[in-house]
Amino acid sequence: MSKQRFTPLLRELAHCFQTFELLSGRHIRSLGLTPSQFDVITALGETNGMNCGDLGERALITKGTLTGVLDRLEQKGLVQREESPGDRRSIIVHLTPEGLSLFTQISSQHLKYLNTAFNKLDDEFIGSMTTQLALLRGILQQHAEISPVNTTFSR
Amino acid sequence: MSKQRFTPLLRELAHCFQTFELLSGRHIRSLGLTPSQFDVITALGETNGMNCGDLGERALITKGTLTGVLDRLEQKGLVQREESPGDRRSIIVHLTPEGLSLFTQISSQHLKYLNTAFNKLDDEFIGSMTTQLALLRGILQQHAEISPVNTTFSR
């Protein structure tokens, strides 16, 4: 019945996403990071450290998996684990100076890398597209919270 | 310089896609498939069989990895490998009747699952958003072909 109404949007969303990921993923790998590691670095770079629970939720990584990802990033000297002052069960993860430096470098390189592509878009398009994406995300996010398929957190 | 111009779009694009993936990925897992397996099933369902090279390119999976993914799908009885009539090095992969049935079931369920979310969008929004995504994808795709980071195919 109402299927057909948004099927093209869904298909295009997935297709566009896939292309973006191809482009973006190539660059991430060339920097020596996995997508998950990149997600963690980005999450930490945009905030000023967070505990594992919040970090996992933000980067879409379950807690068991996150431990391994953090181990590897710590081994590379990019992140650091510190005791939380309030709760002795909790741990605060934050970027080391090297991690922060990589984050800023990544951001700038990532933008530069995509620059030539996005150059072709005019301001009006960019503005309207951004607004629409934000609206769409809001709806998706609301839906994600309201109707999970199962109780456990999974991608 | 021109960084700031499209930074919000980039951020929103990544954020929106991440949310979409969370929602979509949950459903895929609940069907007993991995994301890669889902990509393969989808690619095969939308066409009528293809060789490994094209399939890998479409699903963003390198050839070495694809062999393993196909093995598992074949083991589940969802896909089948057949000799290519023209080129004896090549192989045609296609869905089995069970695979095809799963594909149609998935498509319909996937749409039904996302229905409540997309219900809230009006026709004008859907149309404009679809057009913009297609335009953006075209640009990204062109960029992906023109300026790869390295020669090897990677996500």
Add this chain to the structure above:
DNA sequence: TATTGTTATACTCTATAACTATA
């Protein structure tokens, strides 16, 4: 020589469940 797909290798991600130490 080049291409198609497989094999081999080593690493990372993944979910899940059991575990510890705190609360």
Add this chain to the structure above:
DNA sequence: TATAGTTATAGAGTATAACAATA
């Protein structure tokens, strides 16, 4: 009892390089 993070386990994806069969 509940929560935060780790550990253990088994499976899947990942890139890469070497390989066999065919072109």
